[in-house]
Amino acid sequence: MKTLLAAATAVLTVLTVGAPRSGPVDVRPDTYVVSTEPGVLPEGIAVTPAGTMYVTSSATGAVYRGDVRRPGLRPFLAAGVGGRTSAAGVRVDHRGRIFVAGWTTGALFVHAPDGTLLARRDAAPGAALNDLAVTGDAVYVTDSATGTLWRAALDGGRVGELVPWVRAADFPAAPVFLNGIVTDAPGRLALVAEQGEERLFRVDLAARTATEVEVTSGRMGADGLLLAGHRLYGVVNEPDGAGGWRFVVNRxxxxxxxxxxxVVERSHPVGVDRSPTTLARDADRLLWVDSQLFAATPTPPFTVTEVPGLR
Structure with a gap:
């Protein structure tokens, strides 16, 4: 014990003497607890430039909020408000509004920064609104049930009605399960993942046309997508070679x-007990949601963790 204590003291002395004096080190948790309640099954995530984190619950529709500097999130938007009993993708726009894809509710929910419900916009009956992307003049939402890409116009503070922007028949092949979506910086092009057949589509948002992206050296039929310039990240699931599945982020x-x-790089894999879904960037690291959607027995705590082995 004395040897360990002496060594630790020496290391502390070296770190203290050699450390720059520019201010406190920004040490952030590698694991965040979304909830310790049973049955939450988190799904979507958004992290703002200021470090606010939002995580949705696919099972209840609740939205949790936290800070990337602290390890715990708290309930923010209660389950059931405005009929939001399920939730998937979540995004925050430059006004601080929170956009939530309502999954099996078939609705898009828009909340003010303080949580006030500003708008509910319904798609067609039977829609399953999964993921979304916000541009300067619209929000685009993927529909996993019908293979439709929906659009709601944004005009100042007004959120328009959802209209079918690109229908299933407009894709090169009818989508089996549309999922992740991102848009380029100008908001003219979208990349949309089709998870059922492992395809990636390029959508010209003005022309309302879709073509298939030629993907090589790996999978990009992803759940969550993240676009950084000409780097695309996607959470994909793949066979583990032993009759099961594993989850990775491909870049x-x-x-x-x-x-x-x-595909040029990939994270370390994790198993179905965690079943990560969507991802977000926080500074120089990637975070993903441990949904436990495919775990044999989903067990609290439900967490967000750092993506291992990839930045």
């Missing part, structure tokens, strides 16, 4: 015009 380099994607 692809995109070609000119977002027409090609070559």
């Amino acid at each position: 692809a380099d995109l070609g000119p015009g977002l027409r090609t994607a070559r």
Whole structure:
């Protein structure tokens, strides 16, 4: 014990003497507890530039909020408000409004920064609104049930009605399960993942046309997508070689015009007990949601963790 204590004291002395004096080190947790309640099954995540984190519950529709500097989240938007009994993707716009894809409710929910419900916009009956992307003039939402990409116009503080923007028949092949979506910086192009057949589509949002992206060296038919310049990240599930599944984040380099994607790097895998879904960036690291959707027995605590082995 004395040897360990002496060694620890020496290390502390070295770190203290050699450390820069520019201010406190920003040490952030590698695991965040979304909830310790049973049956939450978290799904979507958004992290703002200021470090506020939002996480949805696919099982209840609740939305949790926290700070990336603290390990615990708290309930923010209660389950059931406005009929939101399920929730998947979540995004925050430059006004601080929180957009939530209502999954099996078939509705898009928009909340003010203080949580006030500003709008509920319904798609067609039977829709399953999964993920979304917000541009300067619209929000686009994927519908896993019907293979439709929906759009609601944004005009100042007004949120328009959801209209079918690209229908299933407009894709090169009818989507089995539309999922993740991202848009480029100008808001002219979208990349939309089709998870059922492991495809990635490029959507011209003005022309309302879709073409298939040529993906090589790996999978990009992802659940959650994240676009950073010409780098595309996606949470994908793949066979583990033993009759089960594992989950990884693949990173692809995109070609000119977002027409090609070559997978060049991947994270360390995790198993179905965690079943990660969507991801977000916080500074120089990636975070993903441990949904436990496919776990044999989902067990609290439900968490968000750092993606291992990839930045």
